[in-house]
Amino acid sequence: MILQVLYLCSAVLFILSIKGLSSPQTAQRGNRLGMAGMTLAILTTMASHFHTRLLGVLAALVCGGGVGFIVARKVKMTALPQLMAAFHSLVGAAAVLVALATLLSPQAFHLGVRGALPRSVLTEIGLGVMIGALTLTGSVIAFLKLQGRAPKCPFKPRQARSINASLGLFCSVLLAMFVGTESTWLLSGLVVAALLVGVTLILPIGGADMPVIVSMLNSYSGWAAAATGFTLQNPLLIITGALVGASGAILSSVMCKNMNRSLVSIILGGAAQENPSTTSSGGGAVSPSAGGAASQRPVKLGSVEDAAFVLSQARSVIIVPGYGMAVAQAQRVLGEMAQQLKQKGIQVRYAIHPVAGRMPGHMNVLLAEADVPYDDVFELDDINADFGATDVAFIIGANDITNPAAHDDPSSPIYGMPVLDVEKAGTVLFVKRSLGTGYAGVDNALFYRENTLMILGDAKKVCEDVIKSLKAV
Amino acid sequence: MDISVGAEAIVSKTQEIMANLEVVKSQVEGVRAVAGHLVAQQPAASSDPFMSALTVFVLACIVGYYVVWNVTPALHSPLMAVTNAISSVIILGAIVTLGSDMSTFTSSALTFVAAVLASINIFGGFGMTHRMLSMFKKRK
Numbered sequence: 001m002i003l004q005v006l007y008l009c010s011a012v013l014f015i016l017s018i019k020g021l022s023s024p025q026t027a028q029r030g031n032r033l034g035m036a037g038m039t040l041a042i043l044t045t046m047a048s049h050f051h052t053r054l055l056g057v058l059a060a061l062v063c064g065g066g067v068g069f070i071v072a073r074k075v076k077m078t079a080l081p082q083l084m085a086a087f088h089s090l091v092g093a094a095a096v097l098v099a100l101a102t103l104l105s106p107q108a109f110h111l112g113v114r115g116a117l118p119r120s121v122l123t124e125i126g127l128g129v130m131i132g133a134l135t136l137t138g139s140v141i142a143f144l145k146l147q148g149r150a151p152k153c154p155f156k157p158r159q160a161r162s163i164n165a166s167l168g169l170f171c172s173v174l175l176a177m178f179v180g181t182e183s184t185w186l187l188s189g190l191v192v193a194a195l196l197v198g199v200t201l202i203l204p205i206g207g208a209d210m211p212v213i214v215s216m217l218n219s220y221s222g223w224a225a226a227a228t229g230f231t232l233q234n235p236l237l238i239i240t241g242a243l244v245g246a247s248g249a250i251l252s253s254v255m256c257k258n259m260n261r262s263l264v265s266i267i268l269g270g271a272a273q274e275n276p277s278t279t280s281s282g283g284g285a286v287s288p289s290a291g292g293a294a295s296q297r298p299v300k301l302g303s304v305e306d307a308a309f310v311l312s313q314a315r316s317v318i319i320v321p322g323y324g325m326a327v328a329q330a331q332r333v334l335g336e337m338a339q340q341l342k343q344k345g346i347q348v349r350y351a352i353h354p355v356a357g358r359m360p361g362h363m364n365v366l367l368a369e370a371d372v373p374y375d376d377v378f379e380l381d382d383i384n385a386d387f388g389a390t391d392v393a394f395i396i397g398a399n400d401i402t403n404p405a406a407h408d409d410p411s412s413p414i415y416g417m418p419v420l421d422v423e424k425a426g427t428v429l430f431v432k433r434s435l436g437t438g439y440a441g442v443d444n445a446l447f448y449r450e451n452t453l454m455i456l457g458d459a460k461k462v463c464e465d466v467i468k469s470l471k472a473v
Numbered sequence: 474m475d476i477s478v479g480a481e482a483i484v485s486k487t488q489e490i491m492a493n494l495e496v497v498k499s500q501v502e503g504v505r506a507v508a509g510h511l512v513a514q515q516p517a518a519s520s521d522p523f524m525s526a527l528t529v530f531v532l533a534c535i536v537g538y539y540v541v542w543n544v545t546p547a548l549h550s551p552l553m554a555v556t557n558a559i560s561s562v563i564i565l566g567a568i569v570t571l572g573s574d575m576s577t578f579t580s581s582a583l584t585f586v587a588a589v590l591a592s593i594n595i596f597g598g599f600g601m602t603h604r605m606l607s608m609f610k611k612r613k
Contacts, residue, residue: 024606060591109570
């Protein structure tokens, strides 16, 4: 009874902790509530299952906790997506291990006797193992992809579909046989098969689809925890798993909507059919402009000095950062540049597109790291109407999210995608490494506009040089 | 003489108390019977444990849906870090196994590893969230 009440308190604390994230002012308190909930849950469980072997739990908390603590302090903010993928894989692994232990010692959980477990329990164990194993390898592959170390996908996306379908079918058969026989070997087979599915599912997916995949794996890690909760009949695990699962699912749907893609098409490798050029190399795809005629059009190239002059003459500037800024590690210099402009009395704001970066909210974290105050940073819906009244839009490391083709070219693969209407600004300064296309493989009509000035070069270098020129002006 | 009168009084008082006790006892029996009846009926009323688990699950999904839509997009990265940390409550499963006489050596070993992995996540997740959030500052 007391146990259940304390678990309920933990669950409420977890919900409040997520609720705290609804504004930056309450977010730190939310995080502390989450920590309190976790502490309460662990202490309650330890107190109610008191045994000398619990020293093992303390050892695990100290070892694992130490590693986690150090990692959380050392990791670079640009590597955040990789870190999240790695963390998701750990949840998956823990879910698999707990499910296996449940099958080996069901008495410990008062679930029945080994060899005569109810079918419902066996089904829950089987499902938990499957989701956990899939999350484990899927996240490892996502981690490698984000690190740029993933092995090349040995099969085409279309083959991947049939491989995944047959592996999925094989898993269901194994699951059914396991529920019928309660064989440990069949469960181990199921683990191996599900581990394989994780690999074949994520391997063919392009690098730039990773925001969706990282969110999706976040969701899976939640469902894995919920499945374990069903097996152990632990309401706290079920509630928490459902919260996390829902959170990840919402994040992936937000990402999909803003990439103009459906979750199904990403998972099934549908992207390949839409733009064949982008599947293998993902975000880095720099193919010659799709339309030969388009590349003939004149582009106005500007120097860093031109950019500094245009910026210094402006009254209001909106900066649009993209993943290229993160790759070039340019956030701090960009922040300094903005500070310079502010000192000249220029209004500087930042516009963040939901899919800028490699995970949801990544740009906001990077800008916060560069000491940009969060009330200078705006979401697409809050700032899009202001471009018309802005003198300069400064685009750095972004491309597709500013492409007007999303509004006016029904034949474009990004048609209908929400974009930042930068072309409405007085002048568009486009900092870019080359005139190549972005991830979607579409030419950006913005390059050829009257009011666009292209500044070619590395994002960090350009910002540094602009600062120098601004000081000289 | 005085003593025998006192003794008689005590005896009669005791008998009276005993009689009262009988009444209380029978009342308790009655209450216990009713309670027992209720307890026996309860499982039938709230159906099997799977259904109550499913109820909790579905309701928690709905709560999650509304709470998460309220999170500002600027904090979506911390959201992912914090949900990652709390999904490691899976460590409870490991604690139960380790804290039971009835778990075998193999399952204890498996869950020990699970506990280490989950701990990395708990400390890493909350730590990362804290680090990210402490960078978010208001305009001076």
